Structure formats: structure tokens, C-alpha cells
Amino acid sequence: MNPTTTHSTTQSSPNQDKRILILEDDTSLKLLFTAILRSIDMDISFDWVSTPERATEALASPTHYDLVIADYSLSGNTTGLDVWETACRLRPGQPFLLMSVIAVDEFLKLLGNREREYPPFLPKPIDVVKCRTMISELLRRGSEAYCMAGK
């Protein structure tokens, strides 16, 4: 089963052909992400997957992703941070955004000895303005944004 893909195309734009992989098991957020991405640019498409396994398959595929967005808390024992590590291994330099309901200080504790390098972090519940700003910035900066939160 392929990831669910949402795409719409208009006139050429800075985000034409930009593609995002979203790993989130709460499907109620799909509607919100669709609107947030549309508000950034109608040309952004995204693949939606609900499990870390599907995300790993997508990351191992030839499909290019300009950004990966993953929830930290997933069903089972795998976290979004584990998926980020997989992304780093399979796609060095892959821009990544991690989101979670956990507080930023708790998130830093979870990082343990990895605190020098970690993905940008978006707290939940999602603030649509902050979410839109972070996604726009990560798409604009591309792989330069890879370690920006860790520096």
C-alpha cells in the first residue's frame, strides 16, 4: 500500500514540485496539514504515512522529499526521533521537523548525548502560524536547515 498522496498544481511558484513526507498516526491532523500547506503554497504535495515502518519504506524509496515531518509519539516502541535517525542514515542532509506534545525541556532530556545535533522541534498542539513559519523556512533553506536547531 502506497502512502496517501495529496497534490495540487497551479502556476509556477518557488515551491513547485516540493514534496513532504508526513508521519503522523492521528488522521484528524491531515485536514489541518492540508490547509497549512495550501496556505504556504498550492504546489506543495505531501505523502501521509501513519506508521514508522511506512515512513522507513518511503525514506528508502527513490522519491525525493524536501522535508520530513514526524510526530514523536507513535504507536509501538518506535519514536519520531528513531525515524529521524533512520532518515539521517538513509538520506544524509534530509531536512526534518519533529513535533510532539512533550515540552521542549523534556525533549532535550530525551536527546541524551545527541544534544549537539537534533531536528527542529514543533510543539503540539499545533500552532498553525508557528507551523506554517517553520515549514516555510525549512523548505526555503533546504538541507542547510538540517542541523539548525542543534547549533
Next chain:
Amino acid sequence: MTQDPGTPCIDPKVLSKLYELQDEADPHLVADLIRMLFSSAPLRISRIVEAIGTGNARVIERESHDLKSSAANLGALRMAGLAAQLEQNARKGDLAAIPALVEGVKREFELVRGELEKSLEKR
């Protein structure tokens, strides 16, 4: 996710940001999100009640997690807080307090429904 005692049923700032996004991206976004909560929350609560009967903490944790997320996205922070407590108790396997918490979620959901219906009528 804990709240101050004065936390409103619906955080107006969250709704107003959603309405702003709606105007830019999707003319029915907020109504669609609200309808989604109205249809999914009772189902999730029923699944939690059923899981209490069978002692299935995993289902309670999963459904509470999604309930928390759906409520928080619409600014229903008190309901999200109660769902977060449910989730935490289920994760720890502490099922004793869960029936009372579910009753709290049910009551709060009715308040949330009333507030969100009013919000839709105003638009």
C-alpha cells in the same frame, strides 16, 4: 498537558488562528475540523468505555491520545488535558482512576460541543 483552573472551555486564540488559516486556504476548514471532532469523539469515548470493561489499557491509551490531539487542535484544552490524564494512567497501567476521568471527558465534551456550535452559528 495540565491546565490552570481558569482555562476556558475553548481557547479563542486557537480558533481565531484556525479561522485565519481557513480564510487563506480552505473556506470550510474550521467547520470540517469541528464536525470531525463531533463525529470522532463519541466513538473514541465508546471505545475507551469498552476497553475499560476488558481491561485493555493499550486501547485506552491509543484512543485517549487521539482524543487529546483532536480536542487540542480546536483549542478545547480542558478536554485535551483530561484526555492526557487518561492516556498517562493507561500507559502506567493504572486503570483505577480511569472511569472517573472518562466521565469527566464526557461532561467536558458536551461543553465543548455547545461552545463550538455557538462559534459556528456566529460565523
